[in-house]
Amino acid sequence: DNKFNIVVLPGDGIGVEVMQACLAALEALQQRVGGFRLAYDHRPGGAQLYADTGVAFPEPSMTACEQADAILFGAMGLPHIRYPDGTEIAPQLDIRTHLELYAGVRPIRALAGVPLALADPRAREIDLVIIREQTEGWFYSRGKADVRGDVEAFDTCRITRKGSERVFDFSFRLAQRRKARNPAKGKVTCVDKANVFASMAFSNRIFRERAERFPDIAADHCYIDAMALNLLRKPWEYDVVPTENQFGDILSDLGAGLIGGMGMAPSGDLGDKHALFQPSHGSAPDIAGQGKANPTAMLLSAAMMLEWLGERHDLRACTDAADVLQGAVDGVFARSSVRPWEFGGTDGTKEITAAVIDAIRH
Amino acid sequence: DNKFNIVVLPGDGIGVEVMQACLAALEALQQRVGGFRLAYDHRPGGAQLYADTGVAFPEPSMTACEQADAILFGAMGLPHIRYPDGTEIAPQLDIRTHLELYAGVRPIRALAGVPLALADPRAREIDLVIIREQTEGWFYSRGKADVRGDVEAFDTCRITRKGSERVFDFSFRLAQRRKARNPAKGKVTCVDKANVFASMAFSNRIFRERAERFPDIAADHCYIDAMALNLLRKPWEYDVVPTENQFGDILSDLGAGLIGGMGMAPSGDLGDKHALFQPSHGSAPDIAGQGKANPTAMLLSAAMMLEWLGERHDLRACTDAADVLQGAVDGVFARSSVRPWEFGGTDGTKEITAAVIDAIRH
Ligand SMILES: CC(C)[C@H](C(=O)O)[C@@H](O)C(=O)O
Ligand SMILES: CC(C)[C@H](C(=O)O)[C@@H](O)C(=O)O
Numbered sequence: 001d002n003k004f005n006i007v008v009l010p011g012d013g014i015g016v017e018v019m020q021a022c023l024a025a026l027e028a029l030q031q032r033v034g035g036f037r038l039a040y041d042h043r044p045g046g047a048q049l050y051a052d053t054g055v056a057f058p059e060p061s062m063t064a065c066e067q068a069d070a071i072l073f074g075a076m077g078l079p080h081i082r083y084p085d086g087t088e089i090a091p092q093l094d095i096r097t098h099l100e101l102y103a104g105v106r107p108i109r110a111l112a113g114v115p116l117a118l119a120d121p122r123a124r125e126i127d128l129v130i131i132r133e134q135t136e137g138w139f140y141s142r143g144k145a146d147v148r149g150d151v152e153a154f155d156t157c158r159i160t161r162k163g164s165e166r167v168f169d170f171s172f173r174l175a176q177r178r179k180a181r182n183p184a185k186g187k188v189t190c191v192d193k194a195n196v197f198a199s200m201a202f203s204n205r206i207f208r209e210r211a212e213r214f215p216d217i218a219a220d221h222c223y224i225d226a227m228a229l230n231l232l233r234k235p236w237e238y239d240v241v242p243t244e245n246q247f248g249d250i251l252s253d254l255g256a257g258l259i260g261g262m263g264m265a266p267s268g269d270l271g272d273k274h275a276l277f278q279p280s281h282g283s284a285p286d287i288a289g290q291g292k293a294n295p296t297a298m299l300l301s302a303a304m305m306l307e308w309l310g311e312r313h314d315l316r317a318c319t320d321a322a323d324v325l326q327g328a329v330d331g332v333f334a335r336s337s338v339r340p341w342e343f344g345g346t347d348g349t350k351e352i353t354a355a356v357i358d359a360i361r362h
Numbered sequence: 363d364n365k366f367n368i369v370v371l372p373g374d375g376i377g378v379e380v381m382q383a384c385l386a387a388l389e390a391l392q393q394r395v396g397g398f399r400l401a402y403d404h405r406p407g408g409a410q411l412y413a414d415t416g417v418a419f420p421e422p423s424m425t426a427c428e429q430a431d432a433i434l435f436g437a438m439g440l441p442h443i444r445y446p447d448g449t450e451i452a453p454q455l456d457i458r459t460h461l462e463l464y465a466g467v468r469p470i471r472a473l474a475g476v477p478l479a480l481a482d483p484r485a486r487e488i489d490l491v492i493i494r495e496q497t498e499g500w501f502y503s504r505g506k507a508d509v510r511g512d513v514e515a516f517d518t519c520r521i522t523r524k525g526s527e528r529v530f531d532f533s534f535r536l537a538q539r540r541k542a543r544n545p546a547k548g549k550v551t552c553v554d555k556a557n558v559f560a561s562m563a564f565s566n567r568i569f570r571e572r573a574e575r576f577p578d579i580a581a582d583h584c585y586i587d588a589m590a591l592n593l594l595r596k597p598w599e600y601d602v603v604p605t606e607n608q609f610g611d612i613l614s615d616l617g618a619g620l621i622g623g624m625g626m627a628p629s630g631d632l633g634d635k636h637a638l639f640q641p642s643h644g645s646a647p648d649i650a651g652q653g654k655a656n657p658t659a660m661l662l663s664a665a666m667m668l669e670w671l672g673e674r675h676d677l678r679a680c681t682d683a684a685d686v687l688q689g690a691v692d693g694v695f696a697r698s699s700v701r702p703w704e705f706g707g708t709d710g711t712k713e714i715t716a717a718v719i720d721a722i723r724h
Contacts, residue, residue, distance in 0.1 A: 077557075086567070088557035117594045119481040138500075138519075138559070145560030152522040153561035157500070160514040193608065195439075195450035197500070198507030199515035205448070224608075225615040228590070232479045232619035246555065246586075250612060253587040257594035 002317065003037040004309060007068040009061070011046040013283025014293035015074025021295035021353040022072065022302050028357045029306075029325055035317025036309075041068065047078035047089035047283070057091035065095060065274070070305050073278035074298070078285055092269075092278065093142060096134045101269035101276055102163065103170045104132030104248055105304070108235070108255035108265065113333040115343050117258050118232065127185075128238040129174065130255055132248025133167045134269060136160060139245040159199040159244070164206040170270070171242040172214040178239060179217070189220040191227045191243040191251065200244065207242075224251075231255060256280050261342055263294030266301035268308060275308050277301040287341075291348040294340040299329050299356060328359035364679065365399040366671060369430035371423070373408040375645025376655035377436025383657035383715040384434065384664050390719045391668075391687055397679025398671075403430065409440035409451035409645070419453035427457060427636070432667050435640035436660070440647055447509075454631075454640065455504060458496045463631035463638055464525065465532045466494030466610055467666070470597070470617035470627065475695040477705050479620050480594065489547075490600040491536065492617055494610025495529045496631060498522060501607040521561040521606070526568040532632070533604040534576040540601060541579070551582040553589045553605040553613065562606065569604075586613075593617060618642050625656030625704055628663035630670060637670050639663040649703075653710040656702040661691050661718060690721035 010019040026038060043061040050056035056076075065071050073095075077088050095101065110116055110126040117123070141155035148154075171188045179186030188211070194204035204221070211219030222230060224247050230237075231254055243251060256265035262281035269276040279297030287293060303325040310318030332338055332355045339345025340352060347355075372381040388400060405423040412418040418438075427433050435457075439450050457463065472478055472488040479485070503517035510516075533550045541548030550573070556566035566583070573581035584592060586609050592599075593616055605613060618627035624643035631638040641659030649655060665687040672680030694700055694717045701707025702714060709717075 082557075085560055086556060086563035087560065090557070093558070115481075117480055117482075119477075119479065141519075141560075142558055147560050147564060150523060152520060153564040154521075155519040155559045155561045157503075157517040157519070158514060159516075161512060193611075194448065195452070196455070196504055197517045198447055198449065198503075198509050199517045201448035202509060202515040225611045228612045228616040229619040229624070232616065233623070247612075249555075249587045250590045250609075254590040254594065254616065257591040261595070262591070 002035060002315060003039055004069040005067070006038050006040050007064045007071045008040045008042045009045050009071065009076070010042070010074040011076035011283065012048050012078050013075055013285045013288040014281070015046070015076065015283050017288070017291070017293045017349050018279060018295040018298035019072065019074040021349050022298045024353055025299055025325065025356055025360065026302055028360045029321050032360050033317060033321040033324055036315060036321065045091050046076040047081040050089045051081045056089045057094060062095070062098060065099060065276075068274070070309060071095075071274070071276040072302065072305065073276050075279065075281065075283040077283055087142070093139065095276060096269055099271055099274040099276070100135055101271040101274060102133060102135045102167055103270045104130075104134045104252070105174075105268040105270055106130040106132060106248070106252040106255065106265065106280065107304075108252070108259055110259045111264065111330055111333045113336050114260040114264060116260065118235075122236045123258065125236040126258055128235065128255070129240050130248055130252045131167060131171045131174070131240060131242040132252060133163060133242065133245050136163045137245030157197070157199055159203045161206060164203040165210060167242055168207050168210040171240045172210065172217050175217045175240045176214070185239045186216065187218040187220055187239040189222055189238055189241045191222050191224055191241055191247060193224050195223060203244070227251065228254060231258065252280060262297065263340060263342055264296050266297050266304055268301065268304040270308065275305070277305040291350060292341045293349045294342060295349050295353050296329060296340070300326065303329070324360060328356050331359050332356055364397060364677060365401055366431040367429070368400050368402050369426045369433045370402045370404045371407050371433065371438070372404070372436040373438035373645065374410050374440050375437055375647045375650040376643070377408070377438065377645050379650070379653070379655045379711050380641060380657040380660035381434065381436040383711050384660045386715055387661055387687065387718055387722065388664055390722045391683050394722050395679060395683040395686055398677060398683065407453050408438040409443040412451050413443045418451045419456060424457070424460060427461060427638075430636070432671060433457075433636070433638040434664065434667065435638050437641065437643065437645040439645055449504070454638075455501065457638060458631055461633055461636040461638070462497055463633040463636060464495060464497045464529055465632045466492075466496045466614070467536075467630040467632055468492040468494060468610070468614040468617065468627065468642065469666075470614070470621055472621045473626065473692055473695045475698050476622040476626060478622065480597075484598045485620065487598040488620055490597065490617070491602050492610055492614045493529060493533045493536070493602060493604040494614060495525065495604065495607050498525045499607030519559070519561050521565045523568060526565040527572060529604055530569050530572040533602045534572065534579050537579045537602045538576070547601045548578065549580040549582055549601040551584055551600055551603045553584050553586055553603055553609060555586050557585060565606070589613065590616060593620065614642060623704055624659065625702060626658050628659050628666055630663065630666040632670065637667070639667040653712060654703045655711045656704060657711050657715050658691060658702070662688065665691070686722060690718050693721050694718055
């Protein structure tokens, strides 16, 4: 019946504010496009909840996620609230593992009208996607570390054949879809440190193996250190970039820095059965409650959700809605209708959301 | 008698070419400054040697390093020559471990006249130093990985109290020296992922502990992902930046990208007893033998060696020579006397070396 059950997790800090903006835009979008309906299931979770109740992400919230058609996530975590071992409250990591959201899809796309970090004018052409593996790698160690008194501590990186195959196959299929839309695309660049770590020499072998199944897509490779440099030198040359969990965490922030910062960078955490969509930024307690939060990353994440629903359910209405939403955001910046705080402007959550909703309606 | 025994390891590819340039510049420098003498002990090592003999770094080369006053290193490693497990020939890693060169000192300084990556004009003020811990962290795993058939592979990160204390103390002392020369400096920013990894929550505690011994220096902290972003947003705000081995590998390449690339980025691998100096770039087989290699990073590394020798032996002549060499390099770029290939010019190893030698003489 084209009705989707969307679990909404606003979380902490500005997560709440950008989520409100997002739901308002989705409302306008459903009026404009039609042909599908989103029903929301609001659920608690986050660092403040942990401080208040001792539980960061209650069972019923996780169960709701399991049953959802898709999940919208604001931000969770606060710098001063931590688990007893000193690590941060980050239910997003638990959800990624629990729902096997193995592909952290983090598009890095330069929008017209947004001030960019690089001096080179080709930076306007930046259009790549970091694929962060999210179920293993270094993050496998979370909660499993071996701390030996006050002397030493060990963490463990685990890379499996299964985990590698699925994230590389996902990357090649994404490259095929991107190439179908833009013939200049169609390249997958595997980023690792296979020259030093045997676990990465292992995944690198699997990458080359899987690449042979996708002869229409160029298979490329780059070491993580060189990639950090290349994202400054020639980011416009990349397309789809799968990498290990921790490396993807670093490269996606670096990528966001290229296109205007975390407020402009959406993301989707995709698995074979479930998917969660969230802005790349965190809860930003320093600006929370002031109306300054830029909702763009959240809005673009919602567009990714609609695209994913459209593909998965073969529903044109959702795909169209995704296009309208992304087009509205792009247009607002291209026409310089808004200038967010972080770019020296005075437009906050309300102004930017209003401009996008206006663009959706017209 | 102010005579220093310098082990010279040209290595592979352009390592040989930039080393030759470096020795010519050091010759001119000794004529100009006087008061110290460098005696060279040339030793073999590298990927080509491994291909030819089955040994990448012969015992006598390592023994010579143990006995040297300092080591000059060109570049080692070639993409197509590898150990049987698929990892690269990298004797520099063995030397770092064997001689306990725990502090990988990687200055990121914007030279006048060099084209920079960032659009923001404040990028001209970039002057920070990445301190890469080099004896443990994720690189602890090199040669110790646990590969279980074709199913999964594990690498291990080890962080010790001893390793953390010495690299943080080194960083605070360096910040003190930098503050003495420039009162705007005097900050140490510890970069880690203490919110996820217990080994890093462990080293983070040690950082805060050691910071109390240096009340004149500001102790700052940043997560690795946020740091990748901040190096694009506000690199001019940082001073000394200690971090884990793999993180330092990534951040120093990113930093090099900010100031003109690997050809402009020197480094020193320092321990309590030994020290090795090398350009940040690798052997670059694609341009080897063509005279295109930029010797600047190697020349600035030699200046770091002279500064280190001067401090360690309390020898003014060496410190002066370091200043003359760095001043000569800075001057050549500030006056736009040369334009290396990677900046769209036609000046290679010979031209740049000649210009620097000319500046040393006048
Ligand atoms: C909050 C933090 C633990 C998280 C991560 O490192 O995965 C965040 O940086 C991200 O990128 O989603
Ligand atoms: C060659 C490689 C193994 C080495 C490293 O990763 O340490 C290099 O990138 C470096 O930064 O010195």
